[in-house]
Amino acid sequence: MTRLLDAQGLEISHGGHRTRLKWHRLRKRFADPLFSAEVMAEGFAAGASMELDLRVRADGGFVVLHDEDLEGETSGHGPIAEKTISGLRGVLMQEGGRPLILSEDLAAMMQSTHPAALLQFDMKDDYEAIGARGIEHLAAHFRDIAASVIVSAGSLDLIVAVKEKLPHLLRGIDPTDKLYDISKANGWKAVEMELRADLSGPTEPDTIYLHWPLILEAANAGLDMIALCQDEGKRVDAWTFTLKDPEAGFSEEEWLNISALMALKPDQITTDEAPATERAWRRRMMA
Template identity: 85%
Template sequence: MTGLLDAQGLEISHLGHRTRLKWHRLRKRFADPLFSAEVMAEGFAAGASMELDLRVRADGGFVVLHDEELEGETTGHGPIAEKSIGDIGDIRMKEGDRPLILSEDLAAMLQSAHPAALLQFDMKDDYGAIGARGIEHLAAHFRDIAASVIVSAGSLDLIVAVKEKIPNLMRGIDPTNKLGDIGQASGWKAVETELRADLRGPTEPDTIYLHWQLILDAAKGGLDMIALCQDQGKRVDAWTFTLKDPEAGFSEEEWRNFQALMALKPDQITTDEAPATERAWSRRMAV
């Protein structure tokens, strides 16, 4: 049986399994502005799972941006890591002339979030850039609301540092690129061995982030990466599956891929078109 929650872009329930739809870069729809505080507030009220990128500031705090330099997404200039909170107060997002979102803002907004809401901090800097001061900032602002936050990073040293300083904060790792390279060089058995090592590793991750195409390729090769992770008590986020035409719904190729992905029962799918994906699924399943 398939059930939907009012097409809010929150989740799809299928064959007794619940798959959350995570709003990528705080976008409920691709037409939404990048890193929108308004969309984030809507998600907090609805209990949505959402993701944003964080860059470290010179004072140890963070700002919600993807790029290393301010030029790409904002009216500012120069490396974000060289700017303190006072340096960026007048800087605006290029899209929509909106103020930047700071980590301090996130902490305040999360205080009133729906209990089911989950916000992923995708840390774009490594531990060498963030250091003990950045970890202390996270602890000071998010330790008491840890149930609403999960921290992910490419830097395993950073995730280990988060675990040691804020053990109640959920953690995620993304070994996609590494596993993809191993698969091309040595095959799926080698991928399985490496993934098992990651699951048992010092980061002690709660969630494993894997590109959806890698998941499907592995399944065709006889390796169910999602089941492997779930058997070890880990959740799996399949990223990033976004409909090319949200109004029309799934193309035939998209439908084949999405069906195959759902059959593997991921815990979460990252998308830039959450409500459209729910609607498209509902229409297809009703046929």
């Protein structure tokens, strides 16, 4: 068993169920720089589950960024979709002046990893923007890599295209926004029907990404969304649970929420404070 001081932020356990902790935007801790290649390398060595965002470039390749414009996250300017690889090589991240991670660099970094490592490619553009050329780029660079990859997107058409071109990659969908709207307009029975339709739909997802407050709200109304997904052979990632004070651990409100969430047995929780969450959980369990 991992000692308290050696907690790496990989998983927490409750009632015999193990829940992985996914490092959000390649950050093991919130203090880490956004989309850190160094943290990603650490995660690859430790067998961590990690997530990064991808934006499509004008040449069909990708860059690891969240926003559609370069302002804010980088030293550059303008829409990423208008930039080519040559136009991005000199652009630096705002935090630390680090070079951007391009998809070509990412593929090279993934040639040797821990067998348990899992990297989520969260595609921020839809299929109309990425198109067949972008899918071909993914196929050319990520067909033969050591790490396991799961491709997620809000665009179901994009996930279907990935399935057809790269069937060996895992796939994930996030119906959260849609399900929130349905719950408000038509109630939780309608949410259940829509979620079941997504689970059996053409994307054939491995993992369903759901906002953790939505999961708890549904559970309070009598709908166990996690059990529903798991009964259909799907994993559930509950996003994004981040401690407000990582040194102090869970506040009482956070403890009530994480306890209720863990009782529902999610397969994974997305967090910006993975080691602190693991430490805080162990402290409560030991107490």
